[in-house]
Amino acid sequence: MTDLTTSTPGDEDRAGRPTGREDREPGRAGHEDRDSHADRDSHADRERSLGNREWSLDELAEAYAYPTGLPAEGPGSAWLRANMVSTLDGAAQHDGRSQPISCAADMRIFGTLRALADVVIAGAETVRQEGYRPARAREAFAARRAAAGQGPAPAVAVVSGSLDLDFSLPLFTEPLVPTLVVTGSGAPADRIAAARKAGAEVVIAGEGARVDPARAVRELADRGLRRQLTEGGPRLLGQFVAAGVLDELCLTLSPMLTAGDAQRIAGGPGVTVPERFTLASLLEEDGFLFGRYRR
Numbered sequence: 001m002t003d004l005t006t007s008t009p010g011d012e013d014r015a016g017r018p019t020g021r022e023d024r025e026p027g028r029a030g031h032e033d034r035d036s037h038a039d040r041d042s043h044a045d046r047e048r049s050l051g052n053r054e055w056s057l058d059e060l061a062e063a064y065a066y067p068t069g070l071p072a073e074g075p076g077s078a079w080l081r082a083n084m085v086s087t088l089d090g091a092a093q094h095d096g097r098s099q100p101i102s103c104a105a106d107m108r109i110f111g112t113l114r115a116l117a118d119v120v121i122a123g124a125e126t127v128r129q130e131g132y133r134p135a136r137a138r139e140a141f142a143a144r145r146a147a148a149g150q151g152p153a154p155a156v157a158v159v160s161g162s163l164d165l166d167f168s169l170p171l172f173t174e175p176l177v178p179t180l181v182v183t184g185s186g187a188p189a190d191r192i193a194a195a196r197k198a199g200a201e202v203v204i205a206g207e208g209a210r211v212d213p214a215r216a217v218r219e220l221a222d223r224g225l226r227r228q229l230t231e232g233g234p235r236l237l238g239q240f241v242a243a244g245v246l247d248e249l250c251l252t253l254s255p256m257l258t259a260g261d262a263q264r265i266a267g268g269p270g271v272t273v274p275e276r277f278t279l280a281s282l283l284e285e286d287g288f289l290f291g292r293y294r295r
Helices: 037-050 057-063 104-116 124-130 139-147 189-197 213-222 234-243
Strands: 079-087 119-123 155-159 180-183 201-204 227-230 248-254 278-285 288-294
Touching: 057 104, 057 139, 079 104, 079 234, 104 139, 104 227, 104 248, 104 288, 119 124, 119 213, 119 234, 124 155, 155 213, 180 213, 189 201, 201 213, 213 227, 213 234, 227 234
Parallel strands: 079 227, 079 248, 119 155, 119 227, 155 180, 180 201
Antiparallel strands: 248 288, 278 288
16 A cells, blocks of 8 residues: 655555454555654654555554544543545445445455544444444454553444334344443433343433434543544434534545445535545555545
């Protein structure tokens, strides 16, 4: 993989989208820093020394590390990162799933992004379409997670106003850490009871049946889940964008065309004024571009 954000080419790893696909180990990796000119120089030196050799998972984790120094509580205490894929003509999925437009390099970043997160946030429809299972513990990241005060694996938080979910699935009955369901105060009482009976933690983050995306971020952060990763789908990501709470977008541009009427990576009502993000890094492998953009 080639790093297109520095004058010195480097190789970097990436990984893909929802459940089960984090099983692949990373290949080569290259990256560009996030915080200061001094850090940029350090990262560039590392890229020169690594050349084309395979990166370790630890080096890959450093490349995609969450920002440090976030407030312990209050505004800015959480960092919400999204991970999505899009074709050249803007499709976020094919036949209802993201995997057909992905690739091995794209899949590899998924495991790393999950391994760094406290919580993975997904909409109910995405959970159903992609066949979500519990996030698994990965030995390669165990020491890093322990040092950061994290559990063995991230929690999964499913956003659903109606709670029309199958609570007999392993996602709810067999997770290493309890799955959360994020809903509104008006969610059906019997569905709330079913979720709790299955072992899920119910998080109320809105009035009526509606989930307030900004409140969802706050509620999760209040539970110590501050490193947040959303994997969509498009409707949920659109809600986070409209609410102004998305801090970072990891976007894979797939060199494919699908036509049709597939959703974009973010849907729903548009924002009044487009918000510009800053390119933090841009990588390339086999025609796929892997961009990381920050607020």
